[in-house]
Amino acid sequence: MHGPFNRSGRRKPMGEINVVPFIDVMLVLLVIFMITAPMLTQGVQVELPQVSSEPIDDAQDNDPIIVSVDREGDYYLTLGDDDSQLALDELTDRVMTLLERRPGTSVLVRGDRNVPYGQVVTLMSRLQVAGVANVGLISEPPSGD
Template sequence: MNTYQRKRRRPVSEINVVPYIDVMLVLLIIFMVTAPLVTQGVKVDLPKAEAQALDEEAKPPLVATVDAQGQYYLNVGDTQDEAMSAVDLATLVATHLQREPETPVVVKGDGAVAYSQVVDLMVLLQRAGAPSVGLMTSPPEN
């Protein structure tokens, strides 16, 4: 007598996550490619000078900008391209430096702006708690 035994298959309760991993990798690559293209800023004509570049491994600096009309900008938050008052700028810088005290602070002043306005911005940053303030320049054209 041959007895035929039929094996019962149990239902598999596993989820195949390989397609989800593929989609996530594609999204990661898309975001890595598009992130540098999304950077925003205020257009200023920086003075030309030879200067040593900031260390690339350091934290990204706080960039306080004064444009040709004397308006202030800061590269923090969602309002990077909106002008702000001196009080708002000082408050934002002080708050950021309390959270991350090692953050370098740099002034980006338009070449056409009066020197006194750049100095006023530097004093404002110093009063907000910046231990030192650097000046941002463009490399000279040869």
């Protein structure tokens, strides 16, 4: 007699594992992550200007300091995953302190395209007073029309 039973009526162990339920669970998780991943964007919602430019070659090991100005003109300081809204004076003090602790850290400005030009220039001027030698501007590549 063939099958999983031997002559004594006992079941012999199966050497196969049914992986179909595992595959089903993995596909469901894949769909869930594909749907939720675009919703997990970090940072301040800023509509960046679209220009063509070369990416910055940042060979440093530490994360850059990102200063953002949103559509309403509020200032944000981003360090890694931490976003905090600050007044302009408080922001420049924090940047100065961070640069004292980590000299050579890149400082990048994300300015919403709808913010008045003068407000971004004022921010860059205040960063220069705080000790930032070079300020990088973040933009998005133009969308292919």
